[in-house]
Amino acid sequence: MRTVDVAARAAKRTALMDAAARCFAERGYSATRTADICSGAGMSSGNLFHYFPTKHDVLLALVERDGEQTSEAMTDLAQAGDPLAALLSLLDEICGLAGDPVYSGLALEISAVAHRDEEVAARFKANDLTFRCGLATLVERAGDAGQLSTDLTPEHAATWLAALVDGMFARVAADPDFDPSAQAPILRRIVTQLLVGGTE
Amino acid sequence: MRTVDVAARAAKRTALMDAAARCFAERGYSATRTADICSGAGMSSGNLFHYFPTKHDVLLALVERDGEQTSEAMTDLAQAGDPLAALLSLLDEICGLAGDPVYSGLALEISAVAHRDEEVAARFKANDLTFRCGLATLVERAGDAGQLSTDLTPEHAATWLAALVDGMFARVAADPDFDPSAQAPILRRIVTQLLVGGTE
Numbered sequence: 001m002r003t004v005d006v007a008a009r010a011a012k013r014t015a016l017m018d019a020a021a022r023c024f025a026e027r028g029y030s031a032t033r034t035a036d037i038c039s040g041a042g043m044s045s046g047n048l049f050h051y052f053p054t055k056h057d058v059l060l061a062l063v064e065r066d067g068e069q070t071s072e073a074m075t076d077l078a079q080a081g082d083p084l085a086a087l088l089s090l091l092d093e094i095c096g097l098a099g100d101p102v103y104s105g106l107a108l109e110i111s112a113v114a115h116r117d118e119e120v121a122a123r124f125k126a127n128d129l130t131f132r133c134g135l136a137t138l139v140e141r142a143g144d145a146g147q148l149s150t151d152l153t154p155e156h157a158a159t160w161l162a163a164l165v166d167g168m169f170a171r172v173a174a175d176p177d178f179d180p181s182a183q184a185p186i187l188r189r190i191v192t193q194l195l196v197g198g199t200e
Numbered sequence: 201m202r203t204v205d206v207a208a209r210a211a212k213r214t215a216l217m218d219a220a221a222r223c224f225a226e227r228g229y230s231a232t233r234t235a236d237i238c239s240g241a242g243m244s245s246g247n248l249f250h251y252f253p254t255k256h257d258v259l260l261a262l263v264e265r266d267g268e269q270t271s272e273a274m275t276d277l278a279q280a281g282d283p284l285a286a287l288l289s290l291l292d293e294i295c296g297l298a299g300d301p302v303y304s305g306l307a308l309e310i311s312a313v314a315h316r317d318e319e320v321a322a323r324f325k326a327n328d329l330t331f332r333c334g335l336a337t338l339v340e341r342a343g344d345a346g347q348l349s350t351d352l353t354p355e356h357a358a359t360w361l362a363a364l365v366d367g368m369f370a371r372v373a374a375d376p377d378f379d380p381s382a383q384a385p386i387l388r389r390i391v392t393q394l395l396v397g398g399t400e
Binding site: 028030031108109111112114115116124125128129132152156159160162163164165166167168169170171173174175176178183186187190193194197 | 230231308311312314324328332352356359360362363364366367368371373374375376378386393394397
């Protein structure tokens with residue numbers, strides 16, 4: 001296969017995944033037909049099967065891509081010169097993502113499907129573990145750098161940071177007035193108090 | 201209808217709702233057949249339709265019952281002599297509920313179905329508003345009693361208390377090692393720091 005074909009194929013695969021993300025976020029995984037995904041990617045119906053055997057494989061590819069992006073982001077952050085600042089910036093960035101209807105809609109849909117689908121659940125849990133390990137590493141490095149004042153272990157701190165992030169996505173779903181970007185300073189404050197606010 | 205018939209009918213309705221809650225929590229709403237609900241309630245198949253027109257009506261009744269229980273609990277708490285202690289006890293109690301597989305499984309299933317079902321979503325959002333209003337009332341009363349030191353509005357505080365509760369349920373789903381009861385003291389600490397930990 002020529003390089004140009006490989007690149008074109010990869011681009012079409014990405015276009016299908018992006019279209020599927022929009023469909024799953026808007027109308028849900030079950031209600032999305034493969035024809036909707038093709039049409040959203042500007043391809044003729046049935047084209048999906050040259051790239052993914054089933055709709056389920058597109059969903060798995062999306063969960064996997066999310067895991068890869070999380071893993072890359074957490075690996076980059078682990079090198080940050082100022083680990084506490086890096087952690088707080090990451091949370092600001094996640095507030096921005098939570099405000100994106102496609103990102104938050106897909107995240108909620110994946111967790112809903114994971115509730116019923118073992119294969120999706122396994123990858124979803126693996127991604128969650130990657131995220132929490134990355135958070136724990138940042139917390140540990142911040143502690144080593146003398147930036148923290150807490151008696152929480154890095155793992156417990158990471159668990160509650162992840163709970164706050166999950167909680168923010170749940171707020172987007174439950175409360176039409178919740179604006180994640182506007183709430184970013186409050187999240188920063190809660191996390192600062194948790195990690196630097198002192199030992200009891 | 202004689203009083204005894206009315207009571208027997210109400211008891212059977214409750215038994216069906218409890219059985220449905222277990223089924224929905226364990227295998228999910230879609231995968232549950234009405235025959236499963238009847239058999240879980242010790243009734244013969246088809247009996248459900250004497251009490252609920254459809255499986256969907258059982259789900260709506262469960263969401264409604266949750267709303268009524270939330271409303272009663274928040275109304276009781278609003279009278280508490282020590283509003284901050286009442287708030288922290290409520291969170292301890294919710295940690296206990298999150299550790300109950302039927303309660304947390306049903307809560308996660310309802311939020312998953314709400315993601316796709318407008319009628320469930322409307323009642324789910326109404327329950328959430330009841331919960332947040334109750335929390336905001338407690339925070340406001342604690343503030344009036346001089347128990348707090350925060351510049352968060354009662355509504356913002358209630359939003360993040362709700363986010364922490366949502367986040368805890370999400371942790372139960374994502375992390376097999378997360379034990380809500382064991383985490384209750386950390387939740388208490390986060391909330392205490394948020395509300396009493398001082399103004400920036």
